[in-house]
Structure formats: structure tokens, C-alpha cells
Amino acid sequence: MEKLKYQTEIxxxxxxxxxxxxxxxxxxxxxxFFSPGSVMQTDWEVGGKTLFTDASRKNGMVSTIERIEEPKHLIFKHLGEIHDGVEDVTSDKVKSWNGSLEAYxxxxxxxxxxxxxxxxxxxxxxxxxDNGFQKGLEIIKKLSEK
Structure with missing residues (x-):
């Protein structure tokens, strides 16, 4: 695993x-830029359930909130994937990356x-x-500065 970092001033x-x-x-x-129509569903609880899905809500990732302090940081821990509506957190495929973090x-x-x-x-x-976050950060900046 490699830690990728992105940053912008807003x-x-x-x-x-x-x-x-x-x-x-x-x-x-x-x-x-990651997936058109992306949806995030969360209970906003540390250790709770967060789903990142495509527009169909049948494919995506199963995650949890590792840490949250609004509006200072939000850290997700990715646990597995969703494929055709079925959650997988135990296969060898997801074990290679489950536990990876995504922090804001x-x-x-x-x-x-x-x-x-x-x-x-x-x-x-x-x-x-790289593509998704670079383009996504431009949108975040634009929307935030309105």
C-alpha cells in the first residue's frame, strides 16, 4: 500500500x-470523477456502517468511520466491497486492502x-x-467558494 496525498487551499x-x-x-x-452518481450512506457513528456506492447502489465499498471531529477531520476505514448488492468483507480479494484508510x-x-x-x-x-481527487478538489473548491 502507498499513501497518496492531495491538498488544496479554499x-x-x-x-x-x-x-x-x-x-x-x-x-x-x-x-x-470516481463514479458518476456516487452515493455515500452513513450512520455517522465511529465503528458504524458507511457505504460508498455507484448510482445503482449495487456496487461499491463497505467502510466504517474510524475517527470524526466535525469540521476538522473524518477518517474512514475500508472493510470490503459490494458487488451486485452483496457485501464482501472476508474474501482473499478484499483482505489484501481491508483496513486501508481514507482521511480528510x-x-x-x-x-x-x-x-x-x-x-x-x-x-x-x-x-x-490521482485523476478523481485532482478534479474533485477543483469542484470542492468551486462549490465552497460560492
């Missing part, structure tokens, strides 16, 4: 950036927020994450 409060990241309407906009850090200073994202990734997904 002329908005951490609360505004947080809302853009996790609001149902704006989440689908910035995650479009927001640091506000004088009304500007630095958004840092760190994600554990297999090298096979590096290009997808």
Missing part, C-alpha cells in the same frame, strides 16, 4: 468545506481552509485516485 470556512464534502447534493458532484483533514486559518486528503492505495488504483 477561500471558505471549514464548516462550509465540510458541508460541500458530505452534503448529499454536493457529494455526488465532486465524486463524479480541514485546517482553517483567517477564513481560509486547507483541505488535505490522504488515502491508502494499491498501486493499481493510483491513476484513478
Amino acid at each position: 477561500n471558505a470556512s471549514a464548516e462550509k468545506v465540510w458541508d460541500v464534502l458530505w452534503n448529499e447534493n454536493t457529494y455526488t458532484q465532486w465524486t463524479h 483533514y480541514l485546517e482553517e486559518n483567517d477564513g481560509k481552509t486547507t483541505l488535505k486528503i490522504e488515502i491508502d492505495s494499491d498501486e493499481n488504483f493510483k491513476d484513478m485516485f
Whole structure:
């Protein structure tokens, strides 16, 4: 696993950036570059259940919240995948990456927020994450600065 890091400066409060990241309407906009129509369903509980799915809600990832302090950080631990509506957290395929983390850090200073994202990734997904987060961060910045 490699830790990929992304960062941007946003002329908005951490609360505004947080809302853009996790609001149902704006989440689908910035995650479009990973999977059009992406949906996040969560109970917002540490150790609870979070699902990241495609528009059909039949394929995606099973995760949990490792740590959360709104609006400063949110760290997901990925546990497995969903394929054709079936959750898999035990196969050899998912065991190679389950437990990987995806972290969002927001640091506000004088009304500007630095958004840092760190994600554990297999090298096979590096290009997808680079493309998705680079384009996604542009959307997050644009929506937050409105």
C-alpha cells in the first residue's frame, strides 16, 4: 500500500468545506470523477456502517468511520466491497486492502481552509485516485467558494 496525498487551499470556512464534502447534493458532484452518481450512506457513528456506492447502489465499498471531529477531520476505514448488492468483507480479494484508510483533514486559518486528503492505495488504483481527487478538489473548491 502507498499513501497518496492531495491538498488544496479554499477561500471558505471549514464548516462550509465540510458541508460541500458530505452534503448529499454536493457529494455526488465532486465524486463524479470516481463514479458518476456516487452515493455515500452513513450512520455517522465511529465503528458504524458507511457505504460508498455507484448510482445503482449495487456496487461499491463497505467502510466504517474510524475517527470524526466535525469540521476538522473524518477518517474512514475500508472493510470490503459490494458487488451486485452483496457485501464482501472476508474474501482473499478484499483482505489484501481491508483496513486501508481514507482521511480528510480541514485546517482553517483567517477564513481560509486547507483541505488535505490522504488515502491508502494499491498501486493499481493510483491513476484513478490521482485523476478523481485532482478534479474533485477543483469542484470542492468551486462549490465552497460560492
